[in-house]
Structure formats: C-alpha cells, structure tokens
Amino acid sequence: MLKEGLRQDEKTEIYQRLPYDILDGMIDWVRVIDKNEIIIYANKTMRKELGEDIVGNKCYLALKKPCHCETCITQSTIKTGEILEKEEIIDDRIFAVKTSPVRDNKGNIYAAVEVFRDVTKERKLEYELVEKNEKMRSELAFARKLQEKILPKKGMYGNLLIDYVYNPSEMLSGDMFDIFNIDDNNIGVYISDVVGHGVSASMITMFVKQSMRDIKDHILSPRETLIKLHKGFLELGLDDDKYFTIFYGVINTKENTFTFVNGGHNCSPILIRDNRVKLLEAKGYPITYLFDKVDYDEHKIKLIEDDKLIFYTDGIVEAINEKGEQFGIDRLLNMMKYKGDQFMGYIEDEIDDFRQSVKQDDFAVLMMRVLK
Structure with a gap:
C-alpha cells in the first residue's frame, strides 16, 4: 500500500518501477533477449551472479558459451510465440529454463523473456533415487533368482x-x-x-x-x-x-x-x-x-x-x-x-x-x- 501524501508523479514512478522491483526480488534469474540475441534486460539476481555487464551482450556470452545453443528455444519462441522449456547446465549447476514471448502494443513479438530456475538439488536427488532404484531392482532380481533356485x-x-x-x-x-x-x-x-x-x-x-x-x-x-x-x-x-x-x-x-x-x-x-x-x-x-x-x-x-x-x-x-x-x-x-x-x-x-x-x-x- 502506498504512503499517503505522495505526489502523483511519485506514484506514477513507483507504479512504473513495480514490475522491475518484482523481478529484482525474485530468486530466479530473469532476462529478456531480443531478436538479435542481445540481452536487453537482466534482473538483479542474475546480474549479481553473472556480472553487471551482461546487459547489452550476446545471450550465450553471459553463460560463458563461445556460440549460441544448437537448440535455441528463445529464438523459437520469438518466431512462433510458443512457451518453451529446456534444461541448461551452467558452472555445474542445472537450470530449468522457460521462455515466453514479449509483445508490443500491436501484439507483435519483439523479444522473449527467459526464467532460469536452479533445479540442481532436485536433479541430484532424482539421480540418486534412480541409482538406488536400479540397485534395489538388481538386488530384487538376485533375490528372485535365488528364490527360483x-x-x-x-x-x-x-x-x-x-x-x-x-x-x-x-x-x-x-x-x-x-x-x-x-x-x-x-x-x-x-x-x-x-x-x-x-x-x-x-x-x-x-x-x-x-x-x-x-x-x-x-x-x-x-x-x-x-x-x-x-x-x-x-x-x-x-x-x-x-x-x-x-x-x-x-x-x-x-x-x-x-x-x-x-x-x-x-x-x-x-x-x-x-x-x-x-x-x-x-x-x-x-x-x-x-x-x-x-x-x-x-x-x-x-x-x-x-x-x-x-x-x-x-x-x-x-x-x-x-x-x-x-x-x-x-x-x-x-x-x-x-x-x-x-x-x-x-x-x-x-x-x-x-x-x-x-x-x-x-x-x-x-x-x-x-x-x-
């Protein structure tokens, strides 16, 4: 709730900054990529971990890659308007990446917003669970063979x-x-x-x-x-x-x-x-x-x-x-x-x-x- 006594221009400024404040408050990384693969916005969390200078650079350089991805869901989103997902490994961390189209007032797509969610712990738990299940299946198969013997x-x-x-x-x-x-x-x-x-x-x-x-x-x-x-x-x-x-x-x-x-x-x-x-x-x-x-x-x-x-x-x-x-x-x-x-x-x-x-x-x- 806004404080009483604020001037209209102050209220307008607050309302204009609200989306950015929300994005900067997120623990997920958020960035916006244009049609030329240039980062035109990155939230505070992402800039803090990857550097303040990532805005204005190629999207792949910010992730320490020499070239763009073989499967670029961001450019696909810009072309088709589809919401797409994939996983990305960055510095031994696993991120679930979701891209959504950004449209202008006429409905034309001019960029895509990417949200990176760190799922490293979840994936490691899943891998450990798979390994344990495989071990259990192997032991059960041995026990069944023994039971038949x-x-x-x-x-x-x-x-x-x-x-x-x-x-x-x-x-x-x-x-x-x-x-x-x-x-x-x-x-x-x-x-x-x-x-x-x-x-x-x-x-x-x-x-x-x-x-x-x-x-x-x-x-x-x-x-x-x-x-x-x-x-x-x-x-x-x-x-x-x-x-x-x-x-x-x-x-x-x-x-x-x-x-x-x-x-x-x-x-x-x-x-x-x-x-x-x-x-x-x-x-x-x-x-x-x-x-x-x-x-x-x-x-x-x-x-x-x-x-x-x-x-x-x-x-x-x-x-x-x-x-x-x-x-x-x-x-x-x-x-x-x-x-x-x-x-x-x-x-x-x-x-x-x-x-x-x-x-x-x-x-x-x-x-x-x-x-x-």
Missing part, C-alpha cells in the same frame, strides 16, 4: 514323477512349495501361500522351507509337523498381519499311502484317478499369531499307479479375466480331464490365456504322479 527339482522322487508351474506376479513371490525325502520310505510335500507379496512374503517362504526341512528330520507325522511349525513361527515375533497357509502331506512309497493335513490352505488338492477328479478336502488353522495353540486332523488315502495329485494356490481360482470373470474351481476341475502328454504346459497355457494382460496374483501348480 531353491525350488525342488523336477523329475523322479522314488516312484513319484514331479512337475510344476511357478508364476510369481512380482519380483518376489509369497507362493512356495517343496518336496523332500524324509527317509527311505517317506516323501514330504507341501504347498504354501504367504499373505502379501514382495520381500517380507518371500522371507517368510524361506522360513517355511528351512523349518520344514529341519522338522522332517525329527517328526514324521504331518499333524505334529504343522504344530511344530506354528510354534516356530510364533517365536519370530512378527506383526499380526503376517501369516500363511500350508497344505502338507507325507507319501509312503512302500505302502502307497498319502497322509495329509491342511493348515488353512483354501485350495484343496486334487486327486485324478481314471479321469475322475476328487478334492482332498480337510480343515485346519493357518499359521498365524491369532492362535496360541493349534491342532490338526490327519487324513489318509491309498494311492494306486497313475494317480495324479495336483497342488495349487489361490492365484489360479481367483484369477480375473478382462470381462471381470473369475477362473473358479469348476474351470480348474474341468482342466484336470486333459488326456494329452503335456499336462502342465496345457494348464499354464489355459491360465495365461484366461488372464491375458490383466495384472494378477502369484500362482503355483505342483503335480505328483504315481508311476508304480
């Missing part, structure tokens, strides 16, 4: 033929399965689904794998195995939102029996026999901090030659296509009637065709076939 080998385990499809939706997966020899007559198999994705989920899969391998050396019973696994998980002291489901069974290759328990896994394995399919349904608690103690009911079935056991995670039955339709258990059961030689390849192709490009959850399918 610890999957069981496909092939023969006693009289069982093993094959599987493993399809993580992100760098790291919360789905995991394993097959291991317990003794000369017994083979353990489990499939597990950890809540969530990423590093925390993958670390829990590592815990499950290591724990199950340790427990199987001392405990044969699937029921007692999961009770022991639950106790070990509680000892980790993780947050309440960390939990997982697991279906675990032991195949006795001498008696051809499969004894199993379900630790909250909502995808009942499928038994395929003589082109008939049956769900191996069982109930039980997931491995979670919600329960201090858990118990499980063991179930046992007899296996015969050419039986197939199919274990899977909910990323299959809960998959959604582009129409919003869910894959569902019925569609999965119908697929189990496939009679060709490429059983697992057929399953993977069918699921991929259904999901197409829609972003989905992890999924894993494990097949065990009794050969004799």
Whole structure:
C-alpha cells in the first residue's frame, strides 16, 4: 500500500518501477533477449551472479558459451510465440529454463523473456533415487533368482514323477512349495501361500522351507509337523498381519499311502484317478499369531499307479479375466480331464490365456504322479 501524501508523479514512478522491483526480488534469474540475441534486460539476481555487464551482450556470452545453443528455444519462441522449456547446465549447476514471448502494443513479438530456475538439488536427488532404484531392482532380481533356485527339482522322487508351474506376479513371490525325502520310505510335500507379496512374503517362504526341512528330520507325522511349525513361527515375533497357509502331506512309497493335513490352505488338492477328479478336502488353522495353540486332523488315502495329485494356490481360482470373470474351481476341475502328454504346459497355457494382460496374483501348480 502506498504512503499517503505522495505526489502523483511519485506514484506514477513507483507504479512504473513495480514490475522491475518484482523481478529484482525474485530468486530466479530473469532476462529478456531480443531478436538479435542481445540481452536487453537482466534482473538483479542474475546480474549479481553473472556480472553487471551482461546487459547489452550476446545471450550465450553471459553463460560463458563461445556460440549460441544448437537448440535455441528463445529464438523459437520469438518466431512462433510458443512457451518453451529446456534444461541448461551452467558452472555445474542445472537450470530449468522457460521462455515466453514479449509483445508490443500491436501484439507483435519483439523479444522473449527467459526464467532460469536452479533445479540442481532436485536433479541430484532424482539421480540418486534412480541409482538406488536400479540397485534395489538388481538386488530384487538376485533375490528372485535365488528364490527360483531353491525350488525342488523336477523329475523322479522314488516312484513319484514331479512337475510344476511357478508364476510369481512380482519380483518376489509369497507362493512356495517343496518336496523332500524324509527317509527311505517317506516323501514330504507341501504347498504354501504367504499373505502379501514382495520381500517380507518371500522371507517368510524361506522360513517355511528351512523349518520344514529341519522338522522332517525329527517328526514324521504331518499333524505334529504343522504344530511344530506354528510354534516356530510364533517365536519370530512378527506383526499380526503376517501369516500363511500350508497344505502338507507325507507319501509312503512302500505302502502307497498319502497322509495329509491342511493348515488353512483354501485350495484343496486334487486327486485324478481314471479321469475322475476328487478334492482332498480337510480343515485346519493357518499359521498365524491369532492362535496360541493349534491342532490338526490327519487324513489318509491309498494311492494306486497313475494317480495324479495336483497342488495349487489361490492365484489360479481367483484369477480375473478382462470381462471381470473369475477362473473358479469348476474351470480348474474341468482342466484336470486333459488326456494329452503335456499336462502342465496345457494348464499354464489355459491360465495365461484366461488372464491375458490383466495384472494378477502369484500362482503355483505342483503335480505328483504315481508311476508304480
């Protein structure tokens, strides 16, 4: 607000100087360049850093350049009237430069105003962030490769033929399965689904794998195995939102029996026999901090030659296509009637065709076939 008592000529002078006072008060550099690349105005901030004598000189000389820029947005602005932007490096500092046209009373462009904003800190932070992201991606890729390396080998385990499809939706997966020899007559198999994705989920899969391998050396019973696994998980002291489901069974290759328990896994394995399919349904608690103690009911079935056991995670039955339709258990059961030689390849192709490009959850399918 102007002081009272000022003469009209004093007020006029103040109003005339107001735009210059505003520009001189800016922390950004501001200058005006004419059609001949001559600086006809520079604000106080710019003159202070580059020298009072820059006005009247060529625009590029003020920036310590021997010639004009290869891409001169200022002259383009003068020619076209467009507002343009670019970045400029001046004495190891990075500036975002914006040019706007300056017009006379008739609307003709006779110059361009340039505003230089120092973005050095922002760009350095961006570069550091990019470097850290690249490092993180590299480490996640290594972790994923390691996670895939610890999957069981496909092939023969006693009289069982093993094959599987493993399809993580992100760098790291919360789905995991394993097959291991317990003794000369017994083979353990489990499939597990950890809540969530990423590093925390993958670390829990590592815990499950290591724990199950340790427990199987001392405990044969699937029921007692999961009770022991639950106790070990509680000892980790993780947050309440960390939990997982697991279906675990032991195949006795001498008696051809499969004894199993379900630790909250909502995808009942499928038994395929003589082109008939049956769900191996069982109930039980997931491995979670919600329960201090858990118990499980063991179930046992007899296996015969050419039986197939199919274990899977909910990323299959809960998959959604582009129409919003869910894959569902019925569609999965119908697929189990496939009679060709490429059983697992057929399953993977069918699921991929259904999901197409829609972003989905992890999924894993494990097949065990009794050969004799």
